Amino acid sequence: MNRVSADGVIDVAAERRRTLGAALSHHFNSAGAALPSSDVLAAVVDHLRLEELLGGYEAAALVKDATEAAYSACAALVGAQPEEIALFDSASTALRVLLDAVRPAPGTRLVAARSTYVSHALHLMTLVRERGSELVVVPTDDARRVDLGALTDVLADGRPSIVTVAHVPTSSGLDEPVADIGRIARAAGATYLLDATQTVGHLRVDVDEIGCDALVTTGRKFLRGPRGTAFAYIRRSFAERLLPTAPDVRGSRWSSGDDWEVLPGARRFETWEASVAARLGLGRAVTEVLERGIDATAAFLCGLAGTVRARLAEVPGIVPADPADARSGIVTFTVDGVPAADVVRRLAERNVRVVAVPAAHGQWDLGDRGIASVVRASVHVYNDHGDVDALVRAVAEVAKEGVR
Structure with a gap:
């Protein structure tokens, strides 16, 4: 079965149809456990x-x-x-x-x-x-x-x-x-x-x-x-x-x-x-x-994550935690004054699924940088721009609310 268009572009709409969970939430946790397809x-x-x-x-x-x-x-x-x-x-x-x-x-x-x-x-x-x-x-x-x-x-x-x-x-x-x-x-x-x-x-x-x-x-x-x-x-x-x-x-x-x-x-x-x-x-x-093709998949994931990274960087109170030249489908950041676990909980209330990664999971990286925890959002082929809009909007709301 061909899962990309003739020009090598991922058919996101088709991937969403094959992924029941894609219609139920804005799922950005592929680096934890991605949504499986109906065939899997x-x-x-x-x-x-x-x-x-x-x-x-x-x-x-x-x-x-x-x-x-x-x-x-x-x-x-x-x-x-x-x-x-x-x-x-x-x-x-x-x-x-x-x-x-x-x-x-x-x-x-x-x-x-x-x-x-x-x-x-x-x-x-x-x-x-x-x-x-x-x-x-x-x-x-x-x-x-x-x-x-x-x-x-x-x-x-x-x-x-x-x-x-x-x-x-x-x-x-x-x-x-x-x-x-x-x-x-x-x-x-x-x-x-x-x-x-x-x-x-x-x-x-x-x-x-x-x-x-x-x-x-x-x-x-x-x-x-x-x-x-x-x-x-x-x-x-x-x-x-x-x-x-x-x-x-x-x-x-x-x-x-x-x-x-x-x-x-x-x-x-x-x-x-x-x-x-x-x-x-x-x-x-x-x-x-x-x-689907790994080259097409990689291009889509890195491109979409780049969009997420750029848009989040424009939100007041958001501090990017990735290298400036990050080339992956994973985006990490912190919210000024709000613990990462609290950010994750409040995004879930808005039906946006991300995860917090504490320093205890990467002491040689996060601990070395003095970062207690980051929020991690990771994309996949079933994520569309509506998902990205929802993520950015929800993060902006949490950042504006601050600690509560």
């Missing part, structure tokens, strides 16, 4: 009904081809091969499983961007505390992106290092120079793990261009898939060097009384138990992105 919902519900009739194992056997197609769709979206894809319940789980499988030895240097999300930051700090790893948070440039010169200097001594970066953070609309980071990491012989939870389905992502050893992303955000779904890309040569710390029957074979073999490819990191219905929904969601 049908993929999930239809399989649950099949399980109701046949049982879980029997239903899974009938849809094996469709489940396998989900791996192919995920691979196509990021420029990988299906055997380099593993499915998970969340990106945080995937990143934890992969980092643990590296088994960082004492003294291994963990090199992290300030854009790192709380869950991964906590894991990194745990490795420092319990395994004797060293943590280096890379300085940023004037736009708060990774300072490439500083990263080069950090890695110059050739010590074993693991570089971890969030492509677009939870706390702002900036985009990290991930391909440049990849070139620096490769030159230094460092392992490169990319958190792309805010970019797959949102911006063009090609793992070969980026040069990462592994990439993780979630289903519920810009992919518009079900909650409880995620996938990881694990470069074939990288996967072959890693063994899961907790082998599972899904990815390993118990070969004798005291020995086992892991399966080839990325699926060695999966577990047997998973929601087949949710995975089918993820496959449908990824297929919709492919049908």
Whole structure:
């Protein structure tokens, strides 16, 4: 099904018709959990009904081809091969499983961007505390992106290092120079793990261009898939060097009384138990992105977010929190004198859905900037200019009212 016009423009009206929730509120929370399409919902519900009739194992056997197609769709979206894809319940789980499988030895240097999300930051700090790893948070440039010169200097001594970066953070609309980071990491012989939870389905992502050893992303955000779904890309040569710390029957074979073999490819990191219905929904969601076209999607999201960013900047009392050259579909800001959580609540009263991101979710970014919390609005292909008008009008009203 073609989801763009002949000139490559997103058909927003058609996307709204496919998205029941788009008519019920002005939804600007795609970076948290986007609204799914009716076809994604049908993929999930239809399989649950099949399980109701046949049982879980029997239903899974009938849809094996469709489940396998989900791996192919995920691979196509990021420029990988299906055997380099593993499915998970969340990106945080995937990143934890992969980092643990590296088994960082004492003294291994963990090199992290300030854009790192709380869950991964906590894991990194745990490795420092319990395994004797060293943590280096890379300085940023004037736009708060990774300072490439500083990263080069950090890695110059050739010590074993693991570089971890969030492509677009939870706390702002900036985009990290991930391909440049990849070139620096490769030159230094460092392992490169990319958190792309805010970019797959949102911006063009090609793992070969980026040069990462592994990439993780979630289903519920810009992919518009079900909650409880995620996938990881694990470069074939990288996967072959890693063994899961907790082998599972899904990815390993118990070969004798005291020995086992892991399966080839990325699926060695999966577990047997998973929601087949949710995975089918993820496959449908990824297929919709492919049908729509990621370049057209990225152009639309970045363009619409740019409009939101510019219009909010004109509202008295609004302080933008993104870099001036932000190139993403995420917009962050604060309202003078009004806590972000209060802004979110008052916008919800006006049927506008956004979210507050506290410093506790990004201490190396928001905490470092001395910002307690930001309001985050994130667009998707079902948002139209009526939604933007409603958002700007509601924010202006809250800013004018002030604390109440």
